[in-house]
Amino acid sequence: MATKIDATYIIKKPLLTEKSTIASNELNRYTFQVDLKATKGEIKSAVESLYKVQVEKINTQVRKGRDRRYRYGLLRATPTKVAHVRLKEGQKIELV
Numbered sequence: 852m853a854t855k856i857d858a859t860y861i862i863k864k865p866l867l868t869e870k871s872t873i874a875s876n877e878l879n880r881y882t883f884q885v886d887l888k889a890t891k892g893e894i895k896s897a898v899e900s901l902y903k904v905q906v907e908k909i910n911t912q913v914r915k916g917r918d919r920r921y922r923y924g925l926l927r928a929t930p931t932k933v934a935h936v937r938l939k940e941g942q943k944i945e946l947v
Contacts, residue, residue: 858897904942910935
């Protein structure tokens with residue numbers, strides 16, 4: 852039996868970069884950092900329940916962690932998963 856995961860564990864934080872801000876204003880797309888194991892269906896239901904909007908489409912990507920050189924050797928940063936969420940026409944999220 853599968854357990855339902857809380858939406859705040861799936862959506863970690865919104866990514867507010869210059870590119871994502873332009874996409875949210877012009878294309879109605881928002882970018883979130885999400886849990887690595889989250890599926891598109893879980894991400895869709897989490898965004899809809901947290902922000903009370905209707906999601907049209909989701910694109911995800913896993914960003915590989917970079918190697919960092921430290922005094923004691925190389926360390927690889929953990930990979931992150933990013934979700935680009937497009938909302939239906941007329942929907943909006945206030946990220947302030």
